[in-house]
Amino acid sequence: MASQHSESGLSDFFSGDHHNCDSKWVRIEALLDSGDSASLGTAWQDFDQSTRRHLDMEEEVLFPAFEARSGMGQSGPTVVMREEHQQIRALLDQIAVAIGAGDTEEALDLGDTLHMLTQQHNIKEEGMLYPMAEDVLGEEWTELKQKLAIY
Amino acid sequence: MNGGMPNAGLSLEQAPHLLVPASFFLMVPLSLLLAGAILMHAGVASLSHPWNPQVIALTHVGTIGVLLMGMVGALYQMTPVVAGTPVAAIRVAHGVHVLLLTGLVCFVWRLLGGPAFAMTLAGYSLAMALLGFLLPVGWSLASSVTRDETTLGMRLAVASLAVLAAMGLLVARGYAESGFPDNRFLLTQVHLTVALLGWVGGLIVSISWQVVPMFYLAPSPAKRSRQAMLGALVAGLILPFAAFAMQPNNDVALSPTRLAAVAALPAALAVWFFHPLLTLHSIHQRKRRRTDASLLYWRAGLSVALLLVPLAAMASLADDYRWQILFGWLAIWGWAGMILHGMLTRIMPFLVWFHRLTPLIGKMRVPSIRGLLSQGRIKTGFAIHLASLVLGAATIVTQSDILARLTGLAITATGFSLGSSLVHVLHLGQRHLLQHPIK
Numbered sequence: 108m109a110s111q112h113s114e115s116g117l118s119d120f121f122s123g124d125h126h127n128c129d130s131k132w133v134r135i136e137a138l139l140d141s142g143d144s145a146s147l148g149t150a151w152q153d154f155d156q157s158t159r160r161h162l163d164m165e166e167e168v169l170f171p172a173f174e175a176r177s178g179m180g181q182s183g184p185t186v187v188m189r190e191e192h193q194q195i196r197a198l199l200d201q202i203a204v205a206i207g208a209g210d211t212e213e214a215l216d217l218g219d220t221l222h223m224l225t226q227q228h229n230i231k232e233e234g235m236l237y238p239m240a241e242d243v244l245g246e247e248w249t250e251l252k253q254k255l256a257i258y
Numbered sequence: 259m260n261g262g263m264p265n266a267g268l269s270l271e272q273a274p275h276l277l278v279p280a281s282f283f284l285m286v287p288l289s290l291l292l293a294g295a296i297l298m299h300a301g302v303a304s305l306s307h308p309w310n311p312q313v314i315a316l317t318h319v320g321t322i323g324v325l326l327m328g329m330v331g332a333l334y335q336m337t338p339v340v341a342g343t344p345v346a347a348i349r350v351a352h353g354v355h356v357l358l359l360t361g362l363v364c365f366v367w368r369l370l371g372g373p374a375f376a377m378t379l380a381g382y383s384l385a386m387a388l389l390g391f392l393l394p395v396g397w398s399l400a401s402s403v404t405r406d407e408t409t410l411g412m413r414l415a416v417a418s419l420a421v422l423a424a425m426g427l428l429v430a431r432g433y434a435e436s437g438f439p440d441n442r443f444l445l446t447q448v449h450l451t452v453a454l455l456g457w458v459g460g461l462i463v464s465i466s467w468q469v470v471p472m473f474y475l476a477p478s479p480a481k482r483s484r485q486a487m488l489g490a491l492v493a494g495l496i497l498p499f500a501a502f503a504m505q506p507n508n509d510v511a512l513s514p515t516r517l518a519a520v521a522a523l524p525a526a527l528a529v530w531f532f533h534p535l536l537t538l539h540s541i542h543q544r545k546r547r548r549t550d551a552s553l554l555y556w557r558a559g560l561s562v563a564l565l566l567v568p569l570a571a572m573a574s575l576a577d578d579y580r581w582q583i584l585f586g587w588l589a590i591w592g593w594a595g596m597i598l599h600g601m602l603t604r605i606m607p608f609l610v611w612f613h614r615l616t617p618l619i620g621k622m623r624v625p626s627i628r629g630l631l632s633q634g635r636i637k638t639g640f641a642i643h644l645a646s647l648v649l650g651a652a653t654i655v656t657q658s659d660i661l662a663r664l665t666g667l668a669i670t671a672t673g674f675s676l677g678s679s680l681v682h683v684l685h686l687g688q689r690h691l692l693q694h695p696i697k
C-alpha cells in the first residue's frame with residue numbers, strides 16, 4: 108500500500124503545474140491586451156516552455172511508468188492524452204506565428220481556444236488519470252520525482 | 259490493485275457523438291419560436307393568471323422546450339467527462355429527443371384547446387422520454403467513483419427530475435379528463451419547487467462550480483461553502499414533502515400549500531441568494547480579465563436570481579397573482595434561461611471545434627473557437643434576450659395585450675438569433691471538414 112503522503116504527491120505535483128501554466132497564460136492575455144510587446148516576448152517564451160515541459164514530463168516519465176504498471180498501453184487513457192498533447196503543441200505553434208506577425212486578435216482567440224482545449228484535458232487528467240496513476244505508482248513516486256527534477 | 263479504479267476510465271475518449279448534444283441544443287431556439295408564437299397568438303392571456311391553461315402551456319414551452327432540452331443535451335455531454343463513466347446505450351438519446359418533442363407539442367396542444375387524448379399522449383411520451391434519459395444517465399452518475407460536489411449536485415438534479423416529472427404527470431392526468439388529484443395545489447407547489455430548485459438549481463449550481471473556474475480562471479468557492487449549499491438544497495427539497503402529511507384545512511395562512519412553499523426556504527436561499535452572490539464575487543475576482551461575451555449572460559442571470567427570493571415571498575404572501583407570474587417569468591427566462599443561453603454560445607462552438615477541427619490541428623492552420631461564433635453575434639443575442647425579458651416583465655405588470663405580443667416578437671427574435679448562431683457554427687465546422695478532408 109502506498110503511503111498517504113506519496114499518494115497525494117503525484118496528483119498535487121502535476122495539478123499544481125497545470126495551475127502554474129494557467130497563471131502564465133493569464134499574464135500573456137494581459138500583455139496582449141495592453142499592447143506591451145516588449146514584455147510579451149519573454150512572457151510567451153516562459154509560457155511556451157513551461158507548457159511543453161509539462162507535456163514532456165508526462166510523456167517521458169509519468170505515462171511510461173503508468174503504462175508499465177497498469178498494463179494499459181495501446182488501449183489505455185494515455186493514448187488519448189498523448190493525442191491531445193500533440194494538438195496542444197500544434198496550437199502553441201500557431202499562436203507563436205500569430206504573435207510573431209503582431210496579430211493580437213488572432214493570438215488572443217487562439218489562446219482562448221488553447222485554454223478551452225487544455226482545461227477539458229486537465230479535467231480528465233486531474234479527475235481520472237492522476238488518481239489512477241497514484242493508485243498504481245504510489246510506491247514509485249519518490250523515484251519518479253527524482254527523474255522529473257531534471258526537466 | 260485495481261479495486262479503486264474506475265473501469266470505464268480505461269479510455270478517456272467517452273464523449274458522445276456531436277449530434278447527441280447538438281440535436282437537443284437545436285430544440286432550444288425552436289421552442290423559443292413556439293413560445294413567441296403562443297405569446298403573439300394568445301396575447302396577454304399567456305402571462306395572466308397562474309391557472310390559465312395558456313400560462314401553463316407557455317411555462318412548459320420554457321421549462322421543457324428550452325430548459326430541459328438544453329440541460330438534457332448538456333448532461334449527455336458532461337456526464338462522461340465529470341463522472342468519468344460513459345452513458346450506456348447512447349443511441350437511446352435520439353429516441354428521447356423525438357419523444358420529448360412529441361410530448362411537449364401534445365402538452366401544449368391540449369392546453370391551447372386540443373382534445374383530451376393529446377394530454378394522454380403527452381403523458382406517455384414524456385414518461386418514456388424521461389425514463390430513457392434518467393436510467394442510463396442516472397446509472398452513469400450513480401456508479402461514478404467521483405465524489406466531488408459537482409457530481410453530487412448533478413445526481414441531485416437528476417433525482418429531482420424523476421420526482422418532479424412523476425408529480426407533474428399526476429396533475430396532468432386532470433387535463434386528460436382522468437380527474438385532478440385531491441391535493442392538486444399542493445402537488446403543483448412541490449412540483450415547481452423540486453423543478454426550479456432541485457432540477458434547474460441543482461444543475462446550474464453544480465455546473466457553475468466546474469465551468470466558471472475553468473472558463474474564466476475564477477476562484478472556486480471553498481469546499482465547505484459548496485457542501486453547505488448542497489446541504490441547504492437537500493433540506494429545502496425534502497422539507498416541503500412534510501406538507502403531504504398535513505390535513506387539508508381552510509386556513510389560507512397555514513394551508514399545506516403555503517407551508518410547503520415556506521419549507522423550501524433553505525434551498526431557495528442557497529440557489530437564489532448564496533450561489534449568485536458567491537459566483538458574482540468569484541467572477542469579479544477572475545484572473546482572465548478579458549470580458550468574454552458569455553460573461554454577460556452569467557452576470558445578468560445571477561443578478562436576476564437575487565430578485566427571486568423576495569419575489570417568491572411576495573408571490574406566496576400577496577393576493578395579487580401578478581407576483582406569481584413575474585416570479586415564474588424571471589426564474590425561467592431571466593435566471594435559468596439566461597444562463598443556459600450564454601452556456602450554449604460557449605459550449606456549441608467548443609463542441610463543434612473539438613469534434614470537427616481537432617483532427618486538422620497540426621496539419622493546417624485551424625480557426626479559433628471564437629472564429630466559429632463571433633463575440634458580436636453573442637452580444638446581439640444577449641441584447642435581444644434582455645429586451646424580451648424586460649418587455650415580458652412590463653407586460654406582466656401592466657397586463658397590456660400589445661406589450662405581450664411585442665414580447666412574443668422579441669422572443670421569436672431571440673429564437674432566430676440563437677438558432678442562426680447554432681446552425682452557423684455547425685455549418686462552418688462542416689464546411690471546414692469538407693474543404694480539408696482528413697486523409
Ligand code: HEM
Pocket residue numbers: 307308309310313314317318321322325326384385422423424425426427429430442443446449450453454457458586
Ligand atoms: C414531465 C414533465 C412535466 C409535466 C408533465 C408537468 C406538468 C405540469 C402541470 C400539469 C402543471 C399545472 C398544474 C395544475 O394545473 O394544477 C404544471 C405546473 C408547473 N410546472 Fe410542470 N410539468 C413538467 C415539467 C416541468 C419542469 C421540467 C418544470 C421546471 C423546470 C416545470 C415547472 C412548472 C411550473 C413553474 C408550474 C406552475 C405553472 C403555473 O403556475 O402556471 N414543470 N406542470
